[in-house]
Amino acid sequence: xxxxxxxxxxxxxxxxxxxTLQCTQDMxxxxxxxxxxxxxxxxxxxxxSVGAGITDKGEVPNGYNVSRSTTEDFPLRLELAAPSQTSVxxxxxxxxxxxxxxxxxxSRLTVL
Amino acid sequence: xKEVEQNSGPLSVPEGAIASLNCTYSDRVSQSFFWxxxxxxxxxxxxxxxxxxxxxxxxxxTAQLNKASQYVxxxxxxxxxxxxxxxxxxxxxxxxxxxxxxxFGQGTIxxxxx
Numbered sequence: 001x002x003x004x005x006x007x008x009x010x011x012x013x014x015x016x017x018x019x020t021l022q023c024t025q026d027m028x029x030x031x032x033x034x035x036x037x038x039x040x041x042x043x044x045x046x047x048x049s050v051g052a053g054i055t056d057k058g059e060v061p062n063g064y065n066v067s068r069s070t071t072e073d074f075p076l077r078l079e080l081a082a083p084s085q086t087s088v089x090x091x092x093x094x095x096x097x098x099x100x101x102x103x104x105x106x107s108r109l110t111v112l
Numbered sequence: 113x114k115e116v117e118q119n120s121g122p123l124s125v126p127e128g129a130i131a132s133l134n135c136t137y138s139d140r141v142s143q144s145f146f147w148x149x150x151x152x153x154x155x156x157x158x159x160x161x162x163x164x165x166x167x168x169x170x171x172x173x174t175a176q177l178n179k180a181s182q183y184v185x186x187x188x189x190x191x192x193x194x195x196x197x198x199x200x201x202x203x204x205x206x207x208x209x210x211x212x213x214x215x216f217g218q219g220t221i222x223x224x225x226x
Contacts, residue, residue: 041218042218058213059215090155099202100158100212101212
């Protein structure tokens with residue numbers, strides 16, 4: 001099993017551009033999450049999903065959107081990129097709503 | 113606002129010693145607690161979860177929870193250089209409506225020197 005796969009691993013955006021971070025898991029997990037991690041900081045929850053077709057905002061959702069059309073995929077959309085969105089983004093999944101998460105390798109985004 | 117606080121360190125211990133990592137949390141509704149290990153440039157990896165007051169041991173790792181004091185700790189016995197990483201403490205509410213959402217501390221950097 002590949003686990004949780006994120007693409008791209010690195011990306012540089014110009015201010016105002018848009019892009020989608022892809023996340024796919026092959027473990028048939030219902031729960032999926034997007035977190036961002038700024039240097040020297042813990043992770044902040046952006047959006048989460050409890051199953052296909054169901055998403056909700058986390059702690060820092062502004063400037064982002066998500067969709068969950070299948071169990072496997074949970075893409076994160078950045079609209080009108082801003083320097084404040086420079087961060088490392090982690091997608092995670094879980095088979096239960098317990099907080100025991102499996103993380104992808106991360107996507108490092110720089111907005112210039 | 114839920115908060116999870118950790119001493120950012122760095123914490124430096126000699127090889128073979130016990131490393132003690134501490135975490136406090138502000139929200140009394142928090143019921144589930146986790147320790148994730150994150151190597152530099154890598155993603156977090158779950159190493160311990162604890163849900164009840166007391167100690168939980170797994171190999172060289174022991175997690176301790178004191179809900180009355182709102183305090184969680186992780187002890188690493190016989191520390192090895194390979195344990196050098198950032199350790200993230202996280203908390204979640206119990207039950208269905210928590211949806212497994214975690215509040216993370218900022219992490220403690222641990223360095224184990226030979």
